[in-house]
Amino acid sequence: MTAFQPRVFSGVQPTGNLHLGNYIGAISRFVPLQDEMPSIFCVVDLHAITAWQNPKELSQATREVTAAYLASGIDPKKAIIFNQSQVKEHAELAWIFNCIARMGWLNRMTQFKEKAGKNKENASVGLFAYPTLMAADILAYRGTHVPVGDDQKQHLELTRDIAQKFNNDFSDRIQELGVGVPNPTPSNELPPELFFPITEPLIAGEAARIMSLRDGTKKMSKSDPSDLSRINLTDDADMIAKKIRKAKTDPEPLPGDVEGLKTRPEADNLVGIYAALDGSNKQTVLKDFGGRQFSEFKPALSDLAVAKLTPITEEMRRLLESPGEIDAILKDGAEKASEIAEPVLRDVRKIVGFLDVR
Ligand code: AMP
Ligand code: TRP
Numbered sequence: 001m002t003a004f005q006p007r008v009f010s011g012v013q014p015t016g017n018l019h020l021g022n023y024i025g026a027i028s029r030f031v032p033l034q035d036e037m038p039s040i041f042c043v044v045d046l047h048a049i050t051a052w053q054n055p056k057e058l059s060q061a062t063r064e065v066t067a068a069y070l071a072s073g074i075d076p077k078k079a080i081i082f083n084q085s086q087v088k089e090h091a092e093l094a095w096i097f098n099c100i101a102r103m104g105w106l107n108r109m110t111q112f113k114e115k116a117g118k119n120k121e122n123a124s125v126g127l128f129a130y131p132t133l134m135a136a137d138i139l140a141y142r143g144t145h146v147p148v149g150d151d152q153k154q155h156l157e158l159t160r161d162i163a164q165k166f167n168n169d170f171s172d173r174i175q176e177l178g179v180g181v182p183n184p185t186p187s188n189e190l191p192p193e194l195f196f197p198i199t200e201p202l203i204a205g206e207a208a209r210i211m212s213l214r215d216g217t218k219k220m221s222k223s224d225p226s227d228l229s230r231i232n233l234t235d236d237a238d239m240i241a242k243k244i245r246k247a248k249t250d251p252e253p254l255p256g257d258v259e260g261l262k263t264r265p266e267a268d269n270l271v272g273i274y275a276a277l278d279g280s281n282k283q284t285v286l287k288d289f290g291g292r293q294f295s296e297f298k299p300a301l302s303d304l305a306v307a308k309l310t311p312i313t314e315e316m317r318r319l320l321e322s323p324g325e326i327d328a329i330l331k332d333g334a335e336k337a338s339e340i341a342e343p344v345l346r347d348v349r350k351i352v353g354f355l356d357v358r
């Protein structure tokens with residue numbers, strides 16, 4: 001092997017309430033990548049159970065994320081689509097990475113602090129170890145490129161640290177077994193051969209973080225108690241229009257340039273959503289709408305959102321009426337995913353030194 005084969009990996013949790021942030025920050029960006037590189041899109045049900053999930057709802061939520069992938073244009077003939085729990089290598093590699101990652105590294109993760117809140121002692125051990133499982137997801141396929149929203153940046157840095165430490169700790173062994181890939185930039189600190197690639201994050205541009213429609217300083221989130229805070233991928237046209245009409249704004253007209261959005265989080269968010277859905281940028285949107293009132297901008301945004309989202313939500317609804325079809329796609333995807341992850345884990349076991357007696 002001369003270099004790592006480029007490969008995209010990303011995942012979305014089946015925790016209900018898929019929203020516009022998931023679509024703009026993640027799913028919509030997966031679609032063009034499937035034509036650029038071999039790609040794997042996972043429904044991360046092992047991650048979902050780091051917080052309590054009703055078992056009956058979890059299966060349905062898994063199908064719902066799969067339907068969102070398909071309805072957005074991910075093609076199971078081009079990309080692998082599967083759910084994480086069906087490929088045992090994720091859990092196995094995550095354990096090994098639990099023994100590579102340091103407590104100090106995980107203690108710095110801001111998402112754990114946010115999700116655990118004040119009651120840290122009562123959070124699951126899984127929630128704390130969440131990022132090592134995410135590293136395992138990616139590295140079980142030696143994934144090189146990971147498209148995610150801005151909130152996942154720190155987890156991807158940790159993935160790089162884990163890959164680096166594994167490559168270093170086992171460098172002699174990797175060379176001895178001949179399972180490495182030449183390091184393009186070896187140095188005194190970096191070994192000549194790598195087993196895991198140092199993954200590149202692909203973070204969305206301007207609208208990397210879609211904010212709540214009720215509070216421009218809070219991320220749009222599946223768990224926000226207010227349904228008006230987010231546009232769900234199950235909302236129909238009327239609901240989308242209603243939520244945009246009710247979105248929080250300020251009394252000023254829109255500014256003429258992006259500078260003017262700096263101190264106006266709600267305006268910034270709505271302009272960012274428009275730009276992302278339109279495939280343009282905030283400056284272009286302001287060229288058209290600068291100086292205009294929200295009473296003019298909101299209906300335009302609403303029309304755009306309805307035009308972009310309703311074909312997807314309708315297709316999702318259609319797909320969800322045939323769960324058998326969805327399950328068949330996930331089964332086929334799990335088989336293809338296993339074919340890649342199994343040989344990687346076979347090498348990992350050898351590298352670590354586990355005795356193979358079977
Ligand atoms: P999750 O729902 O946490 O599994 O997130 C799935 C994907 O959506 C990840 O890539 C997140 O970074 C992305 N995402 C979640 N919320 C937002 C948001 N408010 N804005 C942009 N991207 C988001
Ligand atoms: N942690 C990600 C999120 O909440 C989901 C995820 C799990 C993921 N494993 C991944 C994303 C691997 C990218 C790659 O959004």
